[in-house]
Amino acid sequence: MRLLILGGTVFLSRNIARAAVARGHQVTALARGSRPVPAGAMLHVADRDQGVTAFAGLTGEWDAVIDVARDPVQVGAARQALSGRVAHWTFVSTLSVYADQAVAGQDESAELLPGLAEGADAAAEYGAAKVACEQLFGSATEPFAIVRPGLICGPGDPSDRYGYWPARFARDNGPALLPDLGAMATQVIDARDLALWLVELAESGTGGVFDACGPTVPWRTLIGAAMEVAGYSGRLRLADPAWLSAHGVSPWAGPESLPLWLPEDAFGLMARRGAAARAAGLRLRPFDQTLESVLADEKSRGLGRERRAGLGQAREAELLALLAG
Incomplete structure (x- = not known):
C-alpha cells in the first residue's frame, strides 16, 4: 500500500508510520521536518500553513491518506491538493466534537457541536475545529473513515497527562x-493500538464514523x-x-x-460505548x-x-x- 501520513513524526502519527512500515507499506510522511520520521518511512518536508503548495512534489496516486490535523484550513487544502488521487481517506477527529459530554454510554449518533466559525481560532476551539474538519468530507466520493478517539496515551505522550x-x-x-x-x-486508548487499527482501516478501505475508546x-x-x-x-x-x-x-x-x-x-467524555470501532476490528490491550x-x-x-x-x-x-x- 502506498500510504501518505499528514504528520508522521509526533506521537500518534509517528506510531501510525511505525505500524505501517512494520506491515510492509510504502510510507511517506508530510511534516515540517523538525523531527525525524521512523526508520523505513520517507519524509516530505512541507509546512501545511502554505496551503495546497505544501503538496507540490507529491505525485501519483495514493492508496490511502491518514490526516490528524485540527485546522480545517489545512484539511481543506489537503482535500483540494489530493483530489482524485486517493483511494481511501482516514481523518482522525476527537470525542470533543460532541455537544453533550455529561451523559455516559453515548455513541456516534449523538449531537455534534457547531462547526468552527470562519476566521475563528482552531487551537482555542478544538472540538468545533474538528467538527469543521469532518464536514469537509461531506461531499467525498471516495471511501473515508472518521475516527474520534478519546484520550490517547502511551509511551512518548507529549501531553504528560496519563503518565x-x-x-x-x-x-x-x-x-x-x-x-x-x-x-x-x-477511558483512554493506547496510541499503539489506535495506530495499528488506523492502518488496518486503510488496508481494508473501511468507511464509517467510529468512536475509538479504550476500556x-x-x-x-x-x-x-x-x-x-x-x-x-x-x-x-x-x-x-x-x-x-x-x-x-x-x-x-x-x-x-x-x-x-x-x-x-x-x-x-470518558464513558462512551465504542462498540462500532470494536466491531470494525479495534483491539485493545489491557x-x-x-x-x-x-x-x-x-x-x-x-x-x-x-x-x-x-x-x-x-x-x-x-x-x-x-x-x-
Whole structure:
C-alpha cells in the first residue's frame, strides 16, 4: 500500500508510520521536518500553513491518506491538493466534537457541536475545529473513515497527562493528593493500538464514523493499578474538587493540574460505548499493560522533570499542608 501520513513524526502519527512500515507499506510522511520520521518511512518536508503548495512534489496516486490535523484550513487544502488521487481517506477527529459530554454510554449518533466559525481560532476551539474538519468530507466520493478517539496515551505522550499518576506514585512514598471523584470512569486508548487499527482501516478501505475508546475503568481502579505498578505504599489524601479549584488546581491537563479529573458535567467524555470501532476490528490491550509501559517511559524521561501536566513535588506538598489545615 502506498500510504501518505499528514504528520508522521509526533506521537500518534509517528506510531501510525511505525505500524505501517512494520506491515510492509510504502510510507511517506508530510511534516515540517523538525523531527525525524521512523526508520523505513520517507519524509516530505512541507509546512501545511502554505496551503495546497505544501503538496507540490507529491505525485501519483495514493492508496490511502491518514490526516490528524485540527485546522480545517489545512484539511481543506489537503482535500483540494489530493483530489482524485486517493483511494481511501482516514481523518482522525476527537470525542470533543460532541455537544453533550455529561451523559455516559453515548455513541456516534449523538449531537455534534457547531462547526468552527470562519476566521475563528482552531487551537482555542478544538472540538468545533474538528467538527469543521469532518464536514469537509461531506461531499467525498471516495471511501473515508472518521475516527474520534478519546484520550490517547502511551509511551512518548507529549501531553504528560496519563503518565502523571504512575510517575507520581513511583517518585516517592509521601502522601499523594488526589481529587475525590466518586464514581467517575476513565477511558483512554493506547496510541499503539489506535495506530495499528488506523492502518488496518486503510488496508481494508473501511468507511464509517467510529468512536475509538479504550476500556471503561473506574477512576479508583485506575489509581489502584497505578499504585501497584509503581510500588506505592504511601497515603492518599482526597480533596473535594471545589476545594482544589479554589486553590488554583485545574482539572484534566496543563500546568498546576491533576490530570484525568473531569468536572461532573463532563463525566460522559470518558464513558462512551465504542462498540462500532470494536466491531470494525479495534483491539485493545489491557489497561494495566499500558500503565507499565507508560511508567517505564516516564522513568526514562525522569520522574522529577518539569511536566506539561500535573503538580510538581513542592506544589503538591504545599497543597497537602493547606488541606491538613
